[in-house]
Amino acid sequence: MKKQYSVAALLMLGTLASAQAQDASRIQTKVLGEDNQPVLVQFNAEGKAAYRGMPAEQVLRQLLALTTADQLRSRTVETDQLGFTHQKFAQYYQGVRVEHASYSVHAKGGTTESISGDFEKITGLNTTPTLNESAALDRALASVGARKYMWQTNDAEAASYRPQGELVIVRDARNGETGPLVLAWKFNVYAAQPVSRAYIYVDARSGQVVLRDDIIKHAAATGTFATAYSGSRSVADGTTTNGYYLREVTRGLGIETYNCKKGNSYTAAVDFVDADNNWTSAEYNNANFDNVAGDAHFGAQATYDYWKGVHARNSWDNAGAKIKSYIHFDDTPGDGVGYENAYWNGSVMTYGDGDTRFRPLTSMDVVAHEIGHAVCEKTAGLVYSNESGAMNEGFSDIWGAAVESYAVNTLSAASSGVKAKSTWLIGEEIDKVQVALRSMSDPNSLNQPAYYKGLKWYTGTGDNGGVHTNSGVLNYWFYLISAGKTGTNEKGVAYSVASLGITNAAKIAYRAESVYLTSSSTYSNARTATIAAAKDLYGANSAAEEAVTNAWSAVGVGAKYAASSVVAYCASKGTSVAYEWIDYVELGTLARTSAADAGYYNGTALSAPSIGAGTSQTVKFSAGYAGTAYTEYWKVYIDYNGNGVFTDAGELVVSGSSASAATLSATFTVPSTAKTGNTRMRLVMSDASATTSCNSYSYGETEDYTVTITGGAALLTATASVAGLTSLTGTVTPIGNELAKQLEVYPNPATDAVRIVLPGNAEATSVMLTDVRGARVVGATFSNGTLNVSSLAKGMYTLSVSDGQKVFHQRFVKE
Template identity: 35%
Template sequence: MKKKLPKIIVTAIVLSFSFSAFAQVQKDDKRVEEKSVSENGQPNLIKFNELSSYKSSESQKVFKEQLGLKDSQSFTKIKTESDKQGYTHEKFQLYEQGIKVEFANYTLHSKDGKLVSMNGEFYNIENVKLAPSLSAQDAFNKALGYTRATEYLWDKPQDARELGYEKPKGELVLLPDMEQQGQKRGSDKVRLAYKFDIYATKPLSRGDLYIDAETGKALFYNATIKHLNDNVHGSKTSDVAKKNETASKMAFVAANAATRYSGTQTIQTTLSGSSYILSDTSRGLGIQTYNSARTATYPTTNFSDADNNWIEYNNTNKDNGALDAHWGAEMTYDYWSAVHGRNSFDNAGAKIKSYVHYNLIAAGYSSNNNAFWNGSVMTYGDGSGTGGFDILTSLDVAGHEIGHAVCTYTANLAYQKESGAMNEAFSDIWAACIEYHSAPTKSIWLVGEDIERRSGHVALRSMSDPNAEGQPDTYGGTYWVNVNCTPTNNNDQCGVHTNSGVLNHWFYILSVGKSGTNDLGNAYNVTGITLDKAEKIAFRLEDFYLGANSTYANARTYGIQSAIDLYGAGSAEVIATTNAFYAVGVGAAYSGGGSDTIAPSAPTSLAASGTTGTTTNLTWTASTDNVAVTGYDIYQGTTLKGSSTTTSYTVTGLTPSTAYTFSVKAKDAAGNISAASNTVNVTTTTTSVSYCSSQGNDATDERIGKVVFGTINNTSTATTGYENFTAISTNAARGSAYTITITPTWTSTVYNEGYGVFIDYNQDGDFSDSGETVWTKTASKTTPVTATITIPATAALGTTRLRVSLKYNGVPTACESFSYGQVEDYSINITASGTVAEEITAGLIETTAPAGFAVYPNPVESELNVSISEENGYSYKILNTLGQQLGSGQVAGAIDVSKLSTGIYLIELNNGDKKIVKKFAKK
């Protein structure tokens, strides 16, 4: 029998969050126009109306009245900034009895001396005892044991001085529970912890490591070194260094530089003795590029040239890459200065140092295929060439990495989960912007295209088509990495380099516009506002609104507010910002006062399948709209039967042997309703199928938290032993393989859980036939668990039952009651096998195309062109979002698509040996 563990109340270190103080704040505050709360129930954005009399100087009064700040707590101002729109932004840090609450910042936004809004992270802590059990030295020893490096930067005094780094002494802070980032919760735990800036040089790593001040456990690691990609395993310049830099400044001169990736460019150099060096003293406190000479060190070795005509650096040593690094740092400085009025990455003129030919292998890594910002300087590896990357000094890599430094001095997004993904995304966004302004002929929506040398890849990442390089273009969609995990280097801190694709694609859509249907089945049509406007919204979002633990949902809220600040409520820019987030699956489409009077187009191709005695499965082709389709209403005759945000719906509760007529209408955010689709007539079968019961008798300690299978992506919070989710369904094609992911949830203690998945393939009302126990897993603490399920060719077509079981300490069977755990039932619609139907239902997945392949124009009005090296050897098929073939032929010249309705389609090309599938949009 499972033993229940006693609850332990820890009073010395574990701190509980209370909402009692905030509850005393007047609920109906006439001064508040809008208020949103974070996952712990505390306000994260408050907007004030004209009735508010708060002055910008009344910060402590505001904090007490709006946040319920107690006498033991205080906010200390840490930064004040003003902008061109006349706003003043004051950022504050929360302290509890004099100890800093890590990541707890709040910003007050004022205009003309009056408070307009406030936002940030707040933790209402009470009953706190702040006496550490460990000394700082003991905690430091624990930190070293956790890091397990063989060498640290403090062992190299010269490098440490050059980077302005000192051996950490440890700072006592209160650390929120980082494991719960982005999760709903009624209370939180924080820990008294020592914070150490640990810079290891072998193997290479740098980050803030938090050690529990009572237990010595490593609580959280916030990486400072942020790599360009995840395939390889910022402090201010010191006063002494600044004095040396000032003393060594000499007149700068212009020079021609034959860069490796960007042609001949003008750079600034300095005459030092009889040679010129890559040192620019015209920008901030300077820009200087050094030669690490394939060591894992940071020497002050200069690249030099006798005549200041830098053309001979095109050699086998790749020295011309240093010219790219130097020019890239200059262009990055110029971008931040000219576009955003920012003086270097810290807005205080910090010197930008770049080190080229850094040897990552000597630092303990498997290859030199990376570049990174180490918290102080830029560091570039030489790459490995074929199969990897060329020297990583391209313009967008420089802009990306220095962008991480900008983030440190603005939002300081924690490097894990969704905040870490946005940290990476902002760096990609700034890389694109810097290319746009400094080298507009480059492929600005590709990241790392200049250095790419891997077969089958055109770049590291694509902002216009994230799926092309294995990233999601939709929140929770194809390639999305589950963030309900423990961040480690092995899982890329819960997918920061992968999930960044969502914000990347948001910025692309906001800039240039796009129409289509996302992985959630939501149709959208966004008019771009130009990159020049989008970059201002994006930086305002990062600089003034986002905080360390912000999520994508926060980014949407604050992004819309940034657009309002800049362009006004209800503006085209606000509409586009909102709908671009909707397009990538974050939040609803814009609904701003009914100015939109255009209804969506009527859904088409309504069809029914898998009809039983009590259910039928409806599918249809997506509608289009001038703004965005937000959903569909399903009608049984003239009676509203239900609603769906996707292009499918399972009708339940029908009577056996009865005829029904169904139709569907589309709707948008402004309340416009489309004309009805075609009608479909259905007659239910004679009898309904009844399944055996199965359940856990107690699901309070462990249960199923989330199930993902096909388009099923269901998060459950109920604690009953059985959950009927048969209204949630997905299509699954015969002969096709699908991944199922089951995420367990534990209340406190983590237990061993076993799993079973069952599908009634022949639809006879049981799971006892051969092959219908499709997967089991013995008990373990693994989270999440995954399996691949292939739908057999003999499965009956139509809707049937999918059962998922989680059982404590044993493997469940299909029909049993067990002591601890949970059972959930879903529906799946078995469809005939097809070339790409199974891919379409999972989100219009494209295949990887060879170099030189292109489908254009896209969107297309009448003639679609296909560019491919072996053009005459390919046949083509045109398919809609249901996988239905609409046309075919041989690839020979332009393809006539003029008769297609407006929407999203796929073209499948096949030469017998190779198949290529690509999306295109019909205007």
């Protein structure tokens, strides 16, 4: 039987199809996940213009085709060093949180650049539980099977650990990562003996435990401390009435290290105290291994310094959170067996003394690894099972290696030097049985895979789906882009990956983890995220993008790098040249005279002038007028890093205004970090000061040209590196000292009224007022050159005043 639709339904279907087609025309790149839902959407110039100013939730509702049952609730808004704003939303279905599903909108300068995340398409799921909270908790505790729980101890905070149930929608992970979505009770269960802490999810209808997400993952003075693993180190600490102790407040809210005295109580822990702040080997290299307290303390300081110095992140939560470490922890005191583990429990660091397998677990890479879990919890929140859990472990190993390298190669410059360490071995200083826990440069040698679902890949259910094994794939990918390598992988495919250096590689990994990855991300998602991060940081078609892509291919995730043939630039055009246009442009060997070019001229095929990196250059230009010489706003942009946009720091090289028909000139300096090769220069002349590099505007013209940068930096150049070079913005200098003429508004700020004076004292034929959102404002009256603003709310407004031929714009503040 053929489907039959009413006229209204057909109209609705037609409207939906039209909207979907329109959205498709605005998309530059769309990456779909295994569920056929988008995990990354990047917009072209049309899309950026279409979604500019649209609320982030509305963008997502439109692009993800949300129904009335779907809700997105804003969780966080952060702005990064590149000037991007990232607004993250949590997904809800019929008011119930969809666990691990989130979506982000990435914008720059008010323009939505891309969206990314994990959206779960849900239909017909029953959100009414048949199992109550108390019964569900019994099932959760039965699955943990601990002898004692934290709320049953004498700890001062014991009562706060009693689990409270929350209804959520989560994926049943008992059969891997593609199980069905179910309604479940979520509990935070903290066990004291044996130690464990995890989110336990109990199906609210069947009573089965469908997922366990481990929180505990696994295994103002300056003194000198003879540490066990890093030599004699300077450590920041504090003082008491009886000496010095391992507490300091110079980093964030502080770094504190305590002695559990081989017990399992945090509240019973005491300070390590030294009389003269010279923590010598004779005093602390004893049978209790008290010297490892210095390793934990210095390791926490080095980790804080790394995150602050390299990634501008203020502690693990990016808000200066205190880092508290507890040494000599033993989960079962008095049993004669040392605790062979170290973990982050969601709020503090805990270190055992080891026994037959490990030495005390406070080596720097272990410290940085565990704090890395805290960073992951506050960023991507990768679920600790299967592929997402393997990447959770892998990222922590990455931070262990990166902090070690930073401490040895950077911190050593300020003191006697950190004891040499093996960057690509994890836990080499604590392992008694083998060379290390893991090798990032040769995962197979320590029974980890170097290839996705290849040799050594774990397919069982133990270790949360092999999180400590399958992390080898991410580890090896990171090693390849850091150190570079040419070879043949285990599938017999040749690869060549260029070295980016460990710092640049870490910046890519961190941007992927903090901006693009979500709780349930897979290795395929990580490939998409790191490629996007490389483009953000170092530009499209950069050496970084190529290395990242080829490294993923080498480890069996995706194809090799293929350069984009053309860098696409946004559109910029004046809609009218009836009154003015660009009639002359000169830079080096480029000198072009023209009449009006219908609002836009593409001169990129002309012979390109050469401009040397680090040199001073002068650009000349002039306006042609049909009659009166009106005030024009000039902007010259150069895409220094070749990434297809003009919005990176320092790429607006000239900005100024003039009402002169004579030739104008401006001088700018090409940054030494500019990318060698051909790129685009854009000149915009507009009657509106707010016109940017990607506008369709009323009066004026845009012209594009190719310029060749010589003597620049290597292709790997971060756009953020040119930030702060204010000399890049030149000054427009009218030849002949002809003064600029523009709309005058005074007083500014104003309280009751503003006086409006047009160039040449022309008569205003219309006046329009808009607020900071661009919305038209009513209620202000204009008469005899004066605008009454007494009824307006405080804030900034824009006046658009016409003399019958042209429209002039000016901002003012209402107090």
